[in-house]
Amino acid sequence: MKTRKIPMAAVSLLLFIVMLVSACSNEASPNNGNNKAADAPDATNANADTAVSQAFPRTVTSANGEEVTIAEKPQKIVLVHWGLTQDLLGFDLPSIAVTLPFTANPSFLDTEVYKPYVEKFDEVTVVGENTAVNLEALLQYEPDLILAGSVTNKDITEQLSQIAPTILIDEEKTNVWTDWQSVITQFGVILGQEELAKQTIDEFTAEVEQVKQQLSSVEGTVAYLQVRDKTIWLQGTNYAGDYYEPIGLKAPEEAKGDGIELTLEGLAAIDPDHLFLGYFNYNDKSLPALSDEWEKSEVWKKLKAVQKDQVYAINGELSYGYGPISRINGLKAIADALK
Known part of the structure; x- marks a missing residue:
């Protein structure tokens, strides 16, 4: 499992980096080497990839009322709500970045129970601990999409939206601490993997x-x-x-x-x-x-x-x-x- 931890930068430096990344992205080719959607799908996952690709584009309404359009299957997703990490682990994604409930070293992701979930990803990057999100590390990860909590992450929502399209899970309508079924159902809608979410709930x-x-x-x-x-x-x-x-x-x-x-x-x-x-x-x-x-x-x-x-x-x-x-x-x- 790949993890990266970088010290938190000052807000002014963050804003400068955001503008710099934005300027560079406007000049970059849309099919660079980090864009896995441009690669041919693995034959073993061809059916799943085809089903997911047919689910996009899709528009999702964030908790703040903003409508976020996701053009194609996201390849690099950040989840900055520390309490929902395991809700994301069951989905079919190439690369994720997460914040952890406790510490990155040692991490609960390294335990035997979680290894089968973690090893199916090409990359798992740590971008924070508990409510402390390392925005500079998040920037360097270069996400396609950010998932956050409307309450837990409210203080950094503006900064997150400057880095990548951000969808807020409405924590005032969903008790994310007790109703994990609703959380993964919402993740399924966002990621175009509704059937996988339903399968997890049915198995439970x-x-x-x-x-x-x-x-x-x-x-x-x-x-x-x-x-x-x-x-x-x-x-x-x-x-x-x-x-x-x-x-x-x-x-x-x-x-x-x-x-x-x-x-x-x-x-x-x-x-x-x-x-x-x-x-x-x-x-x-x-x-x-x-x-x-x-x-x-x-x-x-x-x-x-x-x-x-x-x-x-x-x-x-x-x-x-x-x-x-x-x-x-x-x-x-x-x-x-x-x-």
């Missing part, structure tokens, strides 16, 4: 139904904890809803909604029958986890889930992520633990 729906059947005999309440080094959170139904009612599992009353930060005494008051510890140090046990201290106490040892040997460790960073990759892997982890 089938997985939910299969897991529900597998866990039909599970009794009692189930609690999912997000375990950090200094804090532990009860995952609420607003954010981990896929793991409760849709698969036939009962949430504690305290988990209905956004969830809450827990103390050990607070967990004892909830006292669930089944307890999932979603570790954020799952892949690196040298990092601390608050539950390590809790497990030494008598209060912990008296929990119903502990006494019944119904405490399960899962990868919290993966399972609690936003998007189909996280959710499908989370469902499988839960099914493996409970069945």
Whole structure:
């Protein structure tokens, strides 16, 4: 995977570079060496490429009301909303640039779960971390199209539109943190890959139904904890809803909604029958986890889930992520633990 990180330039330098790139692009040939649309399609993907090519040109309305016309299949796409990265990974694209939720090194894209998704791209470039977008790196990537969030990226929308056509996902109409199905449906419309988006949603729906059947005999309440080094959170139904009612599992009353930060005494008051510890140090046990201290106490040892040997460790960073990759892997982890 190719990544590039370049220090953030000053705004004045950015504007100068934008004008310079614009002037150069007016003189350049439209079929330069970086334009993969000018190349003959790979024979193995000929049918898919033909279907996508027939979908263009298309006009998409951005969240700000601007109509953006996409003349042909974009070859280089930037996604600057850090929370939607995995929503883009399932699409058929030659090259993408993304911002990451945490850090570029190490990156969750380098993990075994994400490798099959990442390796199908010719290029994956990192252009920021969380809400900090490296505009200079983005410029050097030379995108055909930029995808952004109307709220998350509102402060840089003008700069983005100066670099390439920019489409904003309306975060006031779509809860991008819980409704990944709507996000990838919108991506499918933008990219001319509606069927691929639908296929992903259908596969997830089938997985939910299969897991529900597998866990039909599970009794009692189930609690999912997000375990950090200094804090532990009860995952609420607003954010981990896929793991409760849709698969036939009962949430504690305290988990209905956004969830809450827990103390050990607070967990004892909830006292669930089944307890999932979603570790954020799952892949690196040298990092601390608050539950390590809790497990030494008598209060912990008296929990119903502990006494019944119904405490399960899962990868919290993966399972609690936003998007189909996280959710499908989370469902499988839960099914493996409970069945």
